[in-house]
Amino acid sequence: MTRGLTNEGWTNACRRLRANVGDAVFNAWFARLELVSIESGVASLSVPTTFLKTWIQSHYMDRLLSVVSAELPEVSRLAITLRSSTRAPVLPIAAVEGTTDYRATAFDAATPSGETFVQDNRRPARHREKDAGTTADGLGGSPLDRRLTFGTFLVGRSNQLAQVAAERVANARNGDMLLYSPLYIHAAVGLGKTHLLQATAHAVAESGRRVIYLTAEKFMYGFVASLKAQTAIAFKEKLRAIDVLIIDDVQFLQGKSIQTEFCHTLNALIDDGRQVVIAADRPPSELDTLEERVRSRLAGGLCVEIEPLDETLRQRIVEARVAIAQMVQPGFEISPAVVAYVARAITTNGRDLDGAVNRLMAHATLNAKPHTVESAEAAIRDLIRTREPKRVKIEDIQKLVASHYNVSRADILSSRRTATVVRPRQIAMYLSKALTPRSLPEIGRRFGGRDHTTVLHAVRKIENLCSAEAALAEELELFKRLLQD
Numbered sequence: 001m002t003r004g005l006t007n008e009g010w011t012n013a014c015r016r017l018r019a020n021v022g023d024a025v026f027n028a029w030f031a032r033l034e035l036v037s038i039e040s041g042v043a044s045l046s047v048p049t050t051f052l053k054t055w056i057q058s059h060y061m062d063r064l065l066s067v068v069s070a071e072l073p074e075v076s077r078l079a080i081t082l083r084s085s086t087r088a089p090v091l092p093i094a095a096v097e098g099t100t101d102y103r104a105t106a107f108d109a110a111t112p113s114g115e116t117f118v119q120d121n122r123r124p125a126r127h128r129e130k131d132a133g134t135t136a137d138g139l140g141g142s143p144l145d146r147r148l149t150f151g152t153f154l155v156g157r158s159n160q161l162a163q164v165a166a167e168r169v170a171n172a173r174n175g176d177m178l179l180y181s182p183l184y185i186h187a188a189v190g191l192g193k194t195h196l197l198q199a200t201a202h203a204v205a206e207s208g209r210r211v212i213y214l215t216a217e218k219f220m221y222g223f224v225a226s227l228k229a230q231t232a233i234a235f236k237e238k239l240r241a242i243d244v245l246i247i248d249d250v251q252f253l254q255g256k257s258i259q260t261e262f263c264h265t266l267n268a269l270i271d272d273g274r275q276v277v278i279a280a281d282r283p284p285s286e287l288d289t290l291e292e293r294v295r296s297r298l299a300g301g302l303c304v305e306i307e308p309l310d311e312t313l314r315q316r317i318v319e320a321r322v323a324i325a326q327m328v329q330p331g332f333e334i335s336p337a338v339v340a341y342v343a344r345a346i347t348t349n350g351r352d353l354d355g356a357v358n359r360l361m362a363h364a365t366l367n368a369k370p371h372t373v374e375s376a377e378a379a380i381r382d383l384i385r386t387r388e389p390k391r392v393k394i395e396d397i398q399k400l401v402a403s404h405y406n407v408s409r410a411d412i413l414s415s416r417r418t419a420t421v422v423r424p425r426q427i428a429m430y431l432s433k434a435l436t437p438r439s440l441p442e443i444g445r446r447f448g449g450r451d452h453t454t455v456l457h458a459v460r461k462i463e464n465l466c467s468a469e470a471a472l473a474e475e476l477e478l479f480k481r482l483l484q485d
């Protein structure tokens, strides 16, 4: 059987299983199950934890075998194995190996103007992204990526303030009164800091002003190299002679003498009315490795955060990426339903959205047919797992705990006091307190109208048991992960 058919069979088997056991149980126990191989009638399936492996083996082997063999008739036995958390799943991902970085394909191959870029794919992804493109400026700054402009930066509620501030900086003219310097932009990974900083650098350069964009790493490297070559004074003068200094990833700035130099440069530029723009993955007050005076100087201008991308913005980013991908692969079609699905499923950041479109493109080529929501789901399944913890519902906690302990949700809500029901009920109450913002009285109400003191007693009891019973502690950890995934 070809890999494409095997993938399809596996996806269908998962769908059957979901229909068979229901969404809550499927999500709890099977969402992380992956097909590794089929050899001599044995389908090898992997899971990430021993607990899941044991649970599936002791409760679901028959049902699992029946759905798998119904879709993949060559399978007569199953083997559940443990996979390492770092290894990439073998199927279906192996089929698109080497193409997971979206920029290495669509975004690299063509810009909206059709321009082609060359890039060294052997360099680590992080550096490749920051240093992609070829327009190194004459001042020894980090190279700018020509694709990262204001034109390609999509604006939504989460990044509007940062975008407006950056554009103001970019549009200012020498001699204008500075509104804020430094402009400090912070955000979690992949939310567009580098994009915005490089867009600013492009726009400033186009206006004829002198701009330098440096990663903190490059700043450190440049300073140390100039010290070695005894050209430190020239290095400082060069930096202080520019109109706009842009430093990315300032959280990586290390070393006392480097920080002192950095602080001098900041002071010299800001005091002289020049613009400084900084980005980091946290606010200045949390830059623990930086000296206090550097932190306070960084906090002295305008500090804005890019917040997680909302669904509408994610959808627009996916649409834009698909449009670029279509320049490379004209037959590549993604239906609005699939775009909406990707935007809903990938909640983490722009980089993961890039990765998802890249996956879809590779899978579409492989399968030679347009994606359905189901095939898209299978193609990007492992990317979805890296998303932020979701809001947990008390009802989901009750369902999961009940299914784990082989009792019904009605038992948990009932007034039954047998040990087989009391313990799951207390665990579910404990998890409700730990994973939701609900108050004790609210939790009590949601557990069959119990008093808040009953909930408090349950929470304390499970906390105490956890310190004595390692197995219970491990089980609770797993529940938490399953519920938040």
Ligand SMILES: Nc1ncnc2c1ncn2[C@@H]1O[C@H](COP(=O)(O)OP(=O)(O)OP(=O)(O)O)[C@@H](O)[C@H]1O
Pocket (backbone or CB within 6 Å): 129, 152, 153, 154, 155, 159, 187, 188, 189, 190, 191, 192, 193, 194, 195, 196, 281, 317, 349, 350, 351, 354
């Ligand atoms: N608003 C946006 N519009 C268009 N593309 C975006 C937007 N936000 C993020 N992206 C894209 O998401 C990817 C990651 O963005 P970027 O590299 O700028 O993130 P970052 O915040 O600098 O991440 P890191 O902290 O890892 O350096 C890039 O391909 C970028 O173009």
